[in-house]
Amino acid sequence: MFLTTNKTTSNDQKCSQLSLVEKLRKYVSPKNYPIEVRETFRVHNSPDNFVLNNYSLLFRLLYLVGIKVTDYAESKKKNNAEEREAKNVKQRLVRCCENILKYFVFSVLYSRNLIAVLLLIFVKVTKTDVIRVFQSVLFSVIYTLIYKKRREILRISKGIGCIYRQLPNCNFKKKNYHLTGVLVFVLIILIIRFTLLFGISENNEVFRKKFYKLFSETNEHPMSFILLFCLVLLLFVIESLSYIIAFIALSIFVTYYSLTCSFIRDVFKCLLIQMHGAVSSNELKKVHYIYEGIMKMLNDMDSTFSLLAFLTVLFNTFGLFWDVCRIAFYENETSGYLLFTLSAISYLALLLMLMISGFASNEQANIVKVHMLCLPHETAENQSKMNFNKKTLLQDNVLTLWKIYVLDRSLVIA
Numbered sequence: 106m107f108l109t110t111n112k113t114t115s116n117d118q119k120c121s122q123l124s125l126v127e128k129l130r131k132y133v134s135p136k137n138y139p140i141e142v143r144e145t146f147r148v149h150n151s152p153d154n155f156v157l158n159n160y161s162l163l164f165r166l167l168y169l170v171g172i173k174v175t176d177y178a179e180s181k182k183k184n185n186a187e188e189r190e191a192k193n194v195k196q197r198l199v200r201c202c203e204n205i206l207k208y209f210v211f212s213v214l215y216s217r218n219l220i221a222v223l224l225l226i227f228v229k230v231t232k233t234d235v236i237r238v239f240q241s242v243l244f245s246v247i248y249t250l251i252y253k254k255r256r257e258i259l260r261i262s263k264g265i266g267c268i269y270r271q272l273p274n275c276n277f278k279k280k281n282y283h284l285t286g287v288l289v290f291v292l293i294i295l296i297i298r299f300t301l302l303f304g305i306s307e308n309n310e311v312f313r314k315k316f317y318k319l320f321s322e323t324n325e326h327p328m329s330f331i332l333l334f335c336l337v338l339l340l341f342v343i344e345s346l347s348y349i350i351a352f353i354a355l356s357i358f359v360t361y362y363s364l365t366c367s368f369i370r371d372v373f374k375c376l377l378i379q380m381h382g383a384v385s386s387n388e389l390k391k392v393h394y395i396y397e398g399i400m401k402m403l404n405d406m407d408s409t410f411s412l413l414a415f416l417t418v419l420f421n422t423f424g425l426f427w428d429v430c431r432i433a434f435y436e437n438e439t440s441g442y443l444l445f446t447l448s449a450i451s452y453l454a455l456l457l458m459l460m461i462s463g464f465a466s467n468e469q470a471n472i473v474k475v476h477m478l479c480l481p482h483e484t485a486e487n488q489s490k491m492n493f494n495k496k497t498l499l500q501d502n503v504l505t506l507w508k509i510y511v512l513d514r515s516l517v518i519a
Contacts, residue, residue: 156266159364162285166357167255170350171210173203174255210350214245217347220340236427243420244351250413251358257409258361264402265368271395275375284367287458288360294451295352298444299345359417359455362410366462366504369406372399373469380476389480396477400502403470407504414459415507421456425449463504463512470502 164174221238228234269275376395383389428449432442504512 154266156262156269156368159368160262160361163288163357163361163364166353167251170354170357171203171207172252172255172354173207174259210248213343213347214248214351216343217241218245220343240420240424241347243416244347244355247358247413247416247420248351248354250416251354254409254413261365261402261406261409264405265365265372268372268395268398268402269368271391271398272372272375272379275371284360284364284458287363287454288356291356291451291454292353294447295349298447298451299349355417355420356455358413359459362414363458363462365406366466369399369403369466370469373466373473376473377476380473380480383480392480393477396473399473400470403466403502403504407508411505411507414463414504414512415509417459418456418506421452421459425452425456428452457517460512460517464514464517467503467512474502 167174218238218241221234221241225234225238376392376399379388379395380392383392428445432445432449435441501511506512510516
């Protein structure tokens with residue numbers, strides 16, 4: 106009787122332990138997490154979040170120069186009235202600071218345009234003044250276009266994540282290291298350039314000579330001299346700030362464009378792998394569907410950024426040509442040669458990064474197009490499926506410069 110009681114007790118203990126383990130297992134299972142926690146896990150591990158994480162540094166840098174790409178997501182939790190009020194106050198303060206930064210950047214950029222035009226009208230015209238006006242207008246147009254396309258930048262980034270979700274063979278790898286390295290390299294060159302420009306007295310000789318005559322005419326009136334000096338200093342600060350802001354925005358756009366092209370090439374490679382493994386009619390239909398989505402994304406990217414890409418190539422080519430001319434034909438000190446050389450290197454780096462990324466994506470798209478043409482199309486159920494092949498495969502789906510010139514190897518060589 107005593108032994109039976111002990112056995113029953115031990116069995117009860119085992120059952121209680123098993124039930125406890127089962128409860129812990131159910132508790133640890135993600136299915137039993139709260140909705141907010143499960144949503145956090147799902148978003149964190151999704152391809153959309155992976156792609157946006159690669160763009161996060163670029164979006165933060167754009168935010169610092171007055172271009173807000175992402176929006177703050179509203180919390181789904183039911184907070185009390187005090188928490189909601191505090192949150193609303195914080196959001197209003199953040200939006201106020203964002204608007205102040207945005208208006209400050211635009212005022213600096215367009216003030217530089219006005220100053221350049223006024224100097225061109227009232228001061229003796231030189232080649233440098235004409236180039237300054239051209240550069241100022243191009244910078245303002247490029248920055249304004251980037252600001253207007255900020256929603257499209259986020260939409261295309263999310264669209265690439267949706268394509269990744271349809272390709273299980275795609276490995277999620279960080280792709281922003283080498284492109285971010287180029288961006289950091291260009292920004293370091295920008296810092297060195299301004300250090301040489303402001304830190305070495307010989308490089309300010311042109312600026313000093315330009316306003317020496319104005320200063321000498323106001324020596325008899327100290328107040329006029331002070332006002333003129335403050336005005337010249339203000340003009341110099343506005344011109345320097347506008348150049349720094351616009352050049353940073355331009356560099357970020359080139360990095361974003363190159364990173365997006367890199368994602369598109371990865372998607373094409375994964376599609377080729379899935380294409381070679383497709384045997385059944387359903388798999389072939391899925392390949393056709395994914396290819397159509399990629400082509401729509403490529404065309405959307407070209408229609409959105411082709412003008413910006415054209416202006417970027419135009420600006421960097423002009424800047425590179427002008428710096429090389431100053432190195433070759435102008436008499437400069439050693440610091441001047443170094444200044445112009447660093448400027449030419451930064452223009453060349455941005456130019457090559459955009460063009461190489463564009464033509465590499467176009468070549469990969471042509472390779473996939475050839476393989477798609479070789480696939481059997483008898484699996485199409487009706488004529489509408491065959492119309493897909495005529496519409497998507499026979500038209501040119503490439504990245505261009507404002508629909509004028511296709512990005513290819515010949516452009517890089519030229």
